[in-house]
Amino acid sequence: MPTTDILLQTLLSGILIGLIYALVAIGLTIIFGVMDVVNFSHGEFLMLGMYSSFWLFALFALDPILTLPLTTMILFAFGYALYRLVIRRITDAPMLSQIFTTFGLMILLRGLAQFFWKPDFRSITHSSVEGTLSIGGIQIGMPQFVAGIGAIVVTVAVHQFITRTKTGAALEATASDRDAARLMGIDSQKMFALAWGLGAACAGVAGGLLSTFFPIFPEVGANFILIAFVVVNLGGFGSIAGAFWAGIIVGLVEVFGGLLIGPQYKLAIVLALFLAMLMWRPQGLLGKA
Amino acid sequence: MNATAPTATIVDPPLGRRASATQVAMIATALVAAALLPLVVTSPSRLNLAILVLMAAQLGVAWNIVGGYAGQISLGHAAFFGVGAYTATILFMNHGVSPWLGIPLGGLVAASIGVIVGWPCFRLKGHYFAMATIAIAEIVQIFFTNWEYAGAAVGLSLPMTQRGWSVMIFNDKASYYWLALGLLVFSLAVNFVIEKSFLGYYFRAIKDEPDAARSLGVGLLVFKQIALFASSFLTALGGGLYAFKELYIDPPSVLSTGLSIKMALAAILGGVGTLFGPLVGGVVLTAIEEGSRSFFGGSGRGTDLILYALIIIGVAIYYPRGIVGWFVERRARRQAKSLRSEVVDVAG
Numbered sequence: 354m355p356t357t358d359i360l361l362q363t364l365l366s367g368i369l370i371g372l373i374y375a376l377v378a379i380g381l382t383i384i385f386g387v388m389d390v391v392n393f394s395h396g397e398f399l400m401l402g403m404y405s406s407f408w409l410f411a412l413f414a415l416d417p418i419l420t421l422p423l424t425t426m427i428l429f430a431f432g433y434a435l436y437r438l439v440i441r442r443i444t445d446a447p448m449l450s451q452i453f454t455t456f457g458l459m460i461l462l463r464g465l466a467q468f469f470w471k472p473d474f475r476s477i478t479h480s481s482v483e484g485t486l487s488i489g490g491i492q493i494g495m496p497q498f499v500a501g502i503g504a505i506v507v508t509v510a511v512h513q514f515i516t517r518t519k520t521g522a523a524l525e526a527t528a529s530d531r532d533a534a535r536l537m538g539i540d541s542q543k544m545f546a547l548a549w550g551l552g553a554a555c556a557g558v559a560g561g562l563l564s565t566f567f568p569i570f571p572e573v574g575a576n577f578i579l580i581a582f583v584v585v586n587l588g589g590f591g592s593i594a595g596a597f598w599a600g601i602i603v604g605l606v607e608v609f610g611g612l613l614i615g616p617q618y619k620l621a622i623v624l625a626l627f628l629a630m631l632m633w634r635p636q637g638l639l640g641k642a
Numbered sequence: 643m644n645a646t647a648p649t650a651t652i653v654d655p656p657l658g659r660r661a662s663a664t665q666v667a668m669i670a671t672a673l674v675a676a677a678l679l680p681l682v683v684t685s686p687s688r689l690n691l692a693i694l695v696l697m698a699a700q701l702g703v704a705w706n707i708v709g710g711y712a713g714q715i716s717l718g719h720a721a722f723f724g725v726g727a728y729t730a731t732i733l734f735m736n737h738g739v740s741p742w743l744g745i746p747l748g749g750l751v752a753a754s755i756g757v758i759v760g761w762p763c764f765r766l767k768g769h770y771f772a773m774a775t776i777a778i779a780e781i782v783q784i785f786f787t788n789w790e791y792a793g794a795a796v797g798l799s800l801p802m803t804q805r806g807w808s809v810m811i812f813n814d815k816a817s818y819y820w821l822a823l824g825l826l827v828f829s830l831a832v833n834f835v836i837e838k839s840f841l842g843y844y845f846r847a848i849k850d851e852p853d854a855a856r857s858l859g860v861g862l863l864v865f866k867q868i869a870l871f872a873s874s875f876l877t878a879l880g881g882g883l884y885a886f887k888e889l890y891i892d893p894p895s896v897l898s899t900g901l902s903i904k905m906a907l908a909a910i911l912g913g914v915g916t917l918f919g920p921l922v923g924g925v926v927l928t929a930i931e932e933g934s935r936s937f938f939g940g941s942g943r944g945t946d947l948i949l950y951a952l953i954i955i956g957v958a959i960y961y962p963r964g965i966v967g968w969f970v971e972r973r974a975r976r977q978a979k980s981l982r983s984e985v986v987d988v989a990g
Contacts, residue, residue, distance in 0.1 A: 391769050442959045448768055449715060450962040453910060456903060457954035460947055467944030571944070579780060582773055621784040624777040631774050632762045 371604020380555030386591025396574025402560020432553025589637030699924025702908025713849025726878025797892025913964030
């Protein structure tokens with residue numbers, strides 16, 4: 354029987370990783386909610402965010418936490434440009450085209466990362482958030498802790514942007530009814546591009562936060578995309594609040610499942626939860642039926 | 643010249659055509675030519691390339707039954723492929739079961755799994771179905787990676803103690819080539835029979851107008867299950883043959899999501915829901931993959947991936963109906979045009 358300390362520590366680390374999952378998934382859910390397109394290349398947005406932090410650190414000795422705003426802007430511009438150049442062409446295409454376009458982007462971005470930055474594992478050492486934090490008898494890595502807090506801040510900011518600003522309202526209007534929004538004078542092309550920019554920025558921040566404690570390599574996105582799908586689905590496609598809570602749930606299921614059954618089955622347990630959820634409530638916890 | 647009878651085909655409908663004598667002759671010639679290829683091409687590496695083409699095409703044909711005709715986008719077919727490969731390998735290694743029995747048994751195991759998971763999954767639509775299939779295939783891969791009896795992460799190597807047709811293990815590539823060709827022809831035949839039978843019509847109804855089909859009393863679940871059964875069975879046969887050709891299997895090589903995507907891609911590239919589309923797609927896909935690998939692959943810098951990805955994106959955006967679909971569409975347009983001009987002639 355695990356001790357109370359171990360249980361508490363597992364609980365906290367589950368919540369912290371869950372907050373990162375939530376942030377990645379929020380980007381995915383915004384894109385899906387606004388455009389009805391599932392972005393298979395979302396994990397690669399996260400990978401680009403990690404590399405952005407890494408290169409700013411390696412070339413200019415800038416701390417990954419300090420460069421988060423810059424990484425956010427870079428990824429926003431990237432997502433926006435990607436929409437204008439590629440995704441724009443598949444807004445009304447059959448689902449098969451949409452799936453394979455974003456799937457192709459996934460391979461393309463991995464290939465480009467391998468081409469320019471080599472397939473090596475890289476990591477950021479000696480960042481401003483090193484060391485461990487002990488609260489009572491619980492030991493938590495400082496980078497993980499900062500990443501969790503950062504994820505909460507960004508999630509709240511995105512939520513505020515969407516619910517409190519005029520642009521956010523226009524985005525939501527486009528998500529709920531594209532044509533009606535267009536009749537109200539909302540340019541849906543602009544909103545789609547904004548959704549891709551925002552979605553990529555969320556994944557980018559998550560990448561920046563992860564870069565202080567997670568290895569950086571071209572295929573790193575593969576570790577996160579499936580989990581992000583699960584989180585988006587569990588929370589309800591298009592629901593930001595849903596993705597937030599679902600992220601934490603998935604983080605907890607992962608760590609406790611790993612503790613009880615074995616770490617090698619972590620992902621299988623999360624996926625089984627996903628399948629059960631699909632059967633029982635396909636619209637997710639907070640999604641509309 | 644005889645005037646065309648009014649009952650003759652006016653505009654060739656893209657599906658459900660009757661094969662003419664010339665088409666039969668063409669197919670027979672192509673078959674004979676394909677069967678004789680190993681007598682001309684003797685280089686093992688080139689023959690191996692031909693085998694890869696045949697196997698990619700066969701998997702595309704198998705995927706096409708459920709993904710193309712019935713329109714259920716599965717991105718988890720690697721699970722069937724892997725189960726077929728593992729079943730045939732384990733039966734042979736641990737129980738001495740001949741692959742001639744073991745491979746079809748693997749097909750039945752995979753098809754049974756397909757029907758079991760299909761029952762809950764077929765209630766899901768679109769994205770949800772596609773994601774559920776990815777999740778199931780990933781779970782199967784994790785399961786095999788940790789299953790000691792099946793070699794876990796290390797995988798299984800088939801012993802080369804016996805050789806010949808009875809154990810399906812050969813020194814030469816030609817025998818594998820004929821097996822792969824036979825399997826492809828068999829899969830095409832199954833596809834052909836389905837397309838021409840009432841099943842083909844039901845599948846297309848499920849795909850294009852699910853609500854209308856339901857209202858006419860088409861039991862959607864039953865027909866989706868039939869499509870999945872045939873598709874997973876054929877996919878698993880491909881997996882079994884792969885195991886005996888490579889003599890080594892492990893979870894990444896036979897169960898990865900990348901493999902699932904490749905099967906779907908062969909069908910999409912060539913044209914979903916067409917008989918020969920996946921065949922064309924398999925040829926083109928393998929040519930791109932192997933070609934870009936041999937041109938750039940050695941650099942280890944992902945150039946082959948980049949090229950591969952650009953082609954996927956280009957086809958998905960500009961040719962969503964695939965190569966064969968594009969030709970069929972173009973011919974239909976031309977025939978409609980010439981028909982219009984004929985009508986104008988008569989009227990004028």
